[in-house]
Amino acid sequence: MRNPTPAVPYPFAGQQLPCLVGGEFILQGRSFPNVSPVNGRTTATVTEADAALVDRAVQAARAALRGPWGRLTVQERCALMRKVAERIEQRFDEFVSAEITDTGKTLAQASTLDIPRGAANFRAYADLALARASECFEMGTPDGRGALNYTVHKPVGVVAVIAPWNLPFLLLTWKVAPALVCGNTVVAKPSEETPSSAALLAQVMQEVGVPAGVFNLVHGFGPDSTGEALVSHPDVTAIAFTGESATGSAIMRSAAPTVKALSFELGGKNAALIFADADFEAALAGTLRSVFANCGQVCLCTERVYVERPMFERFVAALAAAAQQLKLGGPCEGADLGPLISRAHRDKVLSYYRLAREEGGEMLAGGGVPRFGDERDAGAFIEPTIVRGLPESARCVREEIFGPICHVAPFDTEEQAVRLANDTRYGLAAAVWTSNLQRAHRVARAMEVGIAWVNDWFLRDLRTPFGGVKLSGIGREGGAHSLAFFSEPMNICVKL
Numbered sequence: 001m002r003n004p005t006p007a008v009p010y011p012f013a014g015q016q017l018p019c020l021v022g023g024e025f026i027l028q029g030r031s032f033p034n035v036s037p038v039n040g041r042t043t044a045t046v047t048e049a050d051a052a053l054v055d056r057a058v059q060a061a062r063a064a065l066r067g068p069w070g071r072l073t074v075q076e077r078c079a080l081m082r083k084v085a086e087r088i089e090q091r092f093d094e095f096v097s098a099e100i101t102d103t104g105k106t107l108a109q110a111s112t113l114d115i116p117r118g119a120a121n122f123r124a125y126a127d128l129a130l131a132r133a134s135e136c137f138e139m140g141t142p143d144g145r146g147a148l149n150y151t152v153h154k155p156v157g158v159v160a161v162i163a164p165w166n167l168p169f170l171l172l173t174w175k176v177a178p179a180l181v182c183g184n185t186v187v188a189k190p191s192e193e194t195p196s197s198a199a200l201l202a203q204v205m206q207e208v209g210v211p212a213g214v215f216n217l218v219h220g221f222g223p224d225s226t227g228e229a230l231v232s233h234p235d236v237t238a239i240a241f242t243g244e245s246a247t248g249s250a251i252m253r254s255a256a257p258t259v260k261a262l263s264f265e266l267g268g269k270n271a272a273l274i275f276a277d278a279d280f281e282a283a284l285a286g287t288l289r290s291v292f293a294n295c296g297q298v299c300l301c302t303e304r305v306y307v308e309r310p311m312f313e314r315f316v317a318a319l320a321a322a323a324q325q326l327k328l329g330g331p332c333e334g335a336d337l338g339p340l341i342s343r344a345h346r347d348k349v350l351s352y353y354r355l356a357r358e359e360g361g362e363m364l365a366g367g368g369v370p371r372f373g374d375e376r377d378a379g380a381f382i383e384p385t386i387v388r389g390l391p392e393s394a395r396c397v398r399e400e401i402f403g404p405i406c407h408v409a410p411f412d413t414e415e416q417a418v419r420l421a422n423d424t425r426y427g428l429a430a431a432v433w434t435s436n437l438q439r440a441h442r443v444a445r446a447m448e449v450g451i452a453w454v455n456d457w458f459l460r461d462l463r464t465p466f467g468g469v470k471l472s473g474i475g476r477e478g479g480a481h482s483l484a485f486f487s488e489p490m491n492i493c494v495k496l
């Protein structure tokens with residue numbers, strides 16, 4: 001991990017961000033503003049790809065499958081992806097600057113998580129693709145000579161990668177890297193809120209010599225715009241999507257007529273279970289992080305905190321006090337939390353703050369909008385908030401809010417804790433805090449989620465399966481799971 005470095009100026013200041021189609025940067029048609037959530041100012045404009053430009057991107061991606069890219073060995077593709085990682089690191093400060101300008105997130109987080117993970121994603125999948133083995137089954141035949149069956153892995157074709165705004169570069173590269181090492185071509189659409197790090201990635205792809213059409217970038221919105229045109233395009237073979245569960249449903253409908261392969265990483269309403277035997281300080285620091293990281297805008301963030309009754313009052317008082325100490329501010333101000341992504345998202349989160357009060361909740365910290373007395377008042381800042389006293393049926397306990405808020409409630413038995421944690425339509429992540437090893441495993445295993453952490457949160461090994469159950473997703477990515485999704489296995493049977 002690199003230490004935070006001072007930001008260089010935003011690389012696209014005052015410019016229009018282009019799309020990248022077939023190796024050509026394209027500025028055409030409609031554009032939309034890129035707005036800073038720190039102060040509401042427009043930082044750049046962005047080319048919106050219409051259906052015709054999306055079609056050109058998909059056709060360029062199809063053609064590239066048959067071009068030089070399709071003839072590269074896996075070693076050659078992986079070498080190129082390592083160059084992408086190196087170039088991201090060479091342009092590290094520009095990537096950090098792009099990411100913090102679009103999101104307002106802290107310089108510290110962008111420098112230690114978002115951008116390093118982008119580079120790491122390319123290296124990790126290059127390693128994994130090179131190490132991938134093929135199955136081989138030796139079989140007997142009536143003539144006694146036998147046969148060998150072995151698997152070859154082919155690309156699936158043109159992959160649409162659709163990413164959200166919360167960890168823009170981390171999540172886009174998390175799908176682009178495995179798609180490319182497996183030999184596919186990609187049409188990527190970042191969120192309309194966060195186009196800049198993807199625009200830099202397009203430059204990097206060109207700089208390191210990725211052949212034209214292999215990586216295409218289209219900017220724009222979702223419904224009735226770029227996203228919908230992409231996911232309904234008949235020549236797109238597979239869709240790797242991260243975003244809201246409701247958007248996943250809409251994409252499924254668009255993809256259904258041409259029966260595309262889907263990998264979905266969707267929303268969460270994640271629980272933390274804190275047992276009375278947990279290391280108090282570790283559980284407190286870990287829960288503070290799991291609730292408020294990235295201003296609560298991580299799909300893995302905890303929105304429901306359940307604490308065993310003997311520790312409940314002490315833990316909740318300490319959590320509320322710590323939340324009140326969190327410093328809000330712009331990316332380079334040494335703050336703990338930046339703003340939410342936009343005013344529109346803040347309106348949504350604030351509507352849940354109001355609802356929490358209406359539903360009978362007591363605000364232990366936050367609950368409103370901070371006042372700075374400067375241009376940040378035109379941004380999308382919101383107070384970190386802790387609520388107690390809501391019934392489990394409350395909408396604030398059941399619906400994903402995706403902001404810096406959690407509800408805290410006590411539990412009395414392990415069985416009750418497990419039941420409460422699993423009583424949700426989502427199933428992404430859980431955190432279990434206890435010093436009892438047997439209980440740690442038993443409770444973690446009982447969680448109906450794709451990922452459970454014991455005594456930590458968001459500790460990532462990129463070889464492990466990542467994804468969710470129920471409304472939180474379809475399939476798994478990570479390690480061999482990503483390679484499987486982005487490859488078409490084919491059996492060759494050789495009669496000996």
Ligand code: NAD
Nearest residue numbers: 164165190191221222223227228243244247265266267299
């Ligand atoms: P979103 O679903 O609104 O948008 C995600 C992307 O989908 C954007 O690029 C958007 O333009 C595009 N899109 C929207 N409608 C579309 C349509 N009909 N067709 C094609 N594309 C469309 O999500 P968001 O608000 O950007 O991100 C926040 C959500 O993402 C939260 O629900 C969060 O939990 C979830 N998320 C999940 C994970 C995970 O790994 N499970 C990771 C990050 C975020």
Ligand code: 6OD
Nearest residue numbers: 166167174298299300460
């Ligand atoms: O760490 C990852 O690989 C990953 N996909 C994280 C997702 C975070 C959600 O906001």
